[in-house]
Amino acid sequence: MSLLRDNFGKKFIATGEASPPPGPDMTEFAHEVAEMKPMMDKIEGVNVVDIPGARVLMSSLGASIYMMQQGVEPIFQMTVRDRNMLALQADLISAATFGIENVLSLAGDHPACDAADHKGAKPVYDLDSTTLITTMKMMNDGKMLNGSDMNGKTNFFMGAAIGPTSSPLDGEVYKTKRKLNAGADFFQTQGIFDVEPMQNFLNLYDKLIGEDIASKTLVGIVPIRSYGMMMYLLSMPGVVIKDAVVNSVKKAQDEQKKTGKKGIIEDAGIDLCINLVDDIKGLGMKGVHIMPVGNVRALKAIVGSL
Amino acid sequence: MITAQRKPMEDIVKNLLDKKKVLVVGCNGCTAFHRVGGEKQVGEFAKLLKINTKLKDKDIEIIESCVEEQCGKELVEDALNEVIKGCDAVVSLACGAGVQQIAEIYDTIPVYPANDTFLVGIENRKESILSEVCKGCGDCILDETAGICPKTRCMKGLLNGPCAGVHDGLCELSTKNNKIPCGWMEIYDKMVRLGTVDKLLEVKMPNVNKRMVQLGDR
Ligand code: SF4
Ligand code: SF4
Numbered sequence: 001m002s003l004l005r006d007n008f009g010k011k012f013i014a015t016g017e018a019s020p021p022p023g024p025d026m027t028e029f030a031h032e033v034a035e036m037k038p039m040m041d042k043i044e045g046v047n048v049v050d051i052p053g054a055r056v057l058m059s060s061l062g063a064s065i066y067m068m069q070q071g072v073e074p075i076f077q078m079t080v081r082d083r084n085m086l087a088l089q090a091d092l093i094s095a096a097t098f099g100i101e102n103v104l105s106l107a108g109d110h111p112a113c114d115a116a117d118h119k120g121a122k123p124v125y126d127l128d129s130t131t132l133i134t135t136m137k138m139m140n141d142g143k144m145l146n147g148s149d150m151n152g153k154t155n156f157f158m159g160a161a162i163g164p165t166s167s168p169l170d171g172e173v174y175k176t177k178r179k180l181n182a183g184a185d186f187f188q189t190q191g192i193f194d195v196e197p198m199q200n201f202l203n204l205y206d207k208l209i210g211e212d213i214a215s216k217t218l219v220g221i222v223p224i225r226s227y228g229m230m231m232y233l234l235s236m237p238g239v240v241i242k243d244a245v246v247n248s249v250k251k252a253q254d255e256q257k258k259t260g261k262k263g264i265i266e267d268a269g270i271d272l273c274i275n276l277v278d279d280i281k282g283l284g285m286k287g288v289h290i291m292p293v294g295n296v297r298a299l300k301a302i303v304g305s306l
Numbered sequence: 307m308i309t310a311q312r313k314p315m316e317d318i319v320k321n322l323l324d325k326k327k328v329l330v331v332g333c334n335g336c337t338a339f340h341r342v343g344g345e346k347q348v349g350e351f352a353k354l355l356k357i358n359t360k361l362k363d364k365d366i367e368i369i370e371s372c373v374e375e376q377c378g379k380e381l382v383e384d385a386l387n388e389v390i391k392g393c394d395a396v397v398s399l400a401c402g403a404g405v406q407q408i409a410e411i412y413d414t415i416p417v418y419p420a421n422d423t424f425l426v427g428i429e430n431r432k433e434s435i436l437s438e439v440c441k442g443c444g445d446c447i448l449d450e451t452a453g454i455c456p457k458t459r460c461m462k463g464l465l466n467g468p469c470a471g472v473h474d475g476l477c478e479l480s481t482k483n484n485k486i487p488c489g490w491m492e493i494y495d496k497m498v499r500l501g502t503v504d505k506l507l508e509v510k511m512p513n514v515n516k517r518m519v520q521l522g523d524r
Contacts, residue, residue: 114481
């Protein structure tokens with residue numbers, strides 16, 4: 001059963017995101033999952049990130065299974081960075097066995113990237129985000145990647161990512177179409193902070209490929225919680241935040257300092273997302289992927305406004 | 307061509323502090339081209355080695371020699387069989403293959419690399435730098451990728467790129483001081499120029515069932 005598959009395209013939907021714990025203490029993560037559970041009538045799934053920025057966390061498979069057992073539908077993020085084609089298939093079989101159907105296929109940040117915490121780790125990249133989709137498609141047909149028969153079929157709902165702020169964008173457009181050709185069922189974009197990059201991507205996709213992609217895509221949005229978080233995001237490759245957005249966060253920060261009241265920046269971040277959702281709806285997209293970075297209150301507020 | 311770059315001197319000297327007579331051997335092949343292994347560099351390197359070992363209060367006798375191609379067994383034997391006598395260490399200014407060739411021939415004398423080897427590369431791709439362009443993977447796909455190798459020139463070796471990390475045409479691993487062109491955007495641009503960009507819509511699968519390790523040799 002995949003809520004995400006059942007509801008995709010039928011209404012404007014939302015997915016959330018959670019980070020597995022950075023060690024064996026599950027308290028915070030369990031709390032976050034428990035807070036998300038009552039929202040499952042409003043969100044269609046929660047992405048579980050896979051060692052993002054190449055910084056070690058509990059595995060996304062382990063955390064996805066935990067979530068599943070708690071009644072929160074996971075979208076199991078799977079990068080091809082750390083596992084060869086044997087281990088990727090083994091983990092996909094494990095996921096399927098535990099009832100996980102939504103899988104988001106990603107390349108994954110390189111272990112030598114700025115954010116990484118084990119820079120000497122060997123990158124694997126035996127497969128890439130496209131051929132992992134091909135692999136899942138074969139498994140859905142009861143086959144392993146080598147063409148041999150499995151003892152059953154999986155039922156993966158296969159997602160892939162779009163980076164609307166990649167530059168130049170042409171390569172990303174071609175790659176998106178290639179992922180679609182490989183069998184991708186849906187797309188989630190990386191976080192955007194105004195609608196322009198998404199609009200540009202759709203226009204270029206239409207020009208180069210001549211098809212609609214909006215109806216398969218959930219647009220990534222990130223509620224900014226503090227000025228520091230915005231600056232951190234800005235330092236990441238591919239993150240573009242327009243001056244108008246930067247200024248409104250700055251304004252909220254000034255106000256927070258002046259009045260001593262808490263939560264003004266957080267509220268401003270939520271408002272920015274709610275306004276952005278309206279613009280996103282205007283593009284004919286099928287929903288939003290909200291990346292709350294632990295801020296469940298923001299997730300609730302944005303979902304409540306849909 | 308094999309590309310290589312000189313190791314930091316202290317990494318070389320640390321292996322030689324208990325030695326008495328060291329043979330420094332250049333190679334007139336690839337590393338000479340890259341100006342880290344030819345006859346001229348042997349002379350310069352030997353002088354530097356002398357100074358650096360003296361600084362550590364060691365008086366080591368240094369013998370200089372150069373082989374036409376260190377990866378050739380007979381060429382090495384012809385050039386070194388005599389001169390190596392009495393030496394208790396060799397420093398090779400060749401690539402990793404040259405170092406291992408000498409190690410294989412002279413079983414009882416330790417050989418140390420003076421260079422870091424970067425496999426197969428070309429000079430001056432964008433600026434005056436050595437760029438690795440081929441990993442010698444044994445399954446060449448350059449016919450499908452406009453003559454630019456994604457296994458080597460994409461930092462993730464993706465068969466279906468680019469990843470979303472490309473920014474201004476640069477790889478996500480670029481830093482302020484080290485701008486790495488995104489291999490996949492180079493492939494894309496070249497395919498546009500060749501009029502073959504539609505090939506990018508086909509999924510390129512890895513060779514799942516081909517045995518990539520040459521078991522006889524490795
Ligand atoms: S595909 Fe790349 S690594 Fe393999 S042989 Fe060809 S150029 Fe070399
Ligand atoms: S940015 Fe380009 S070269 Fe770098 S990992 Fe991604 S696709 Fe490969």
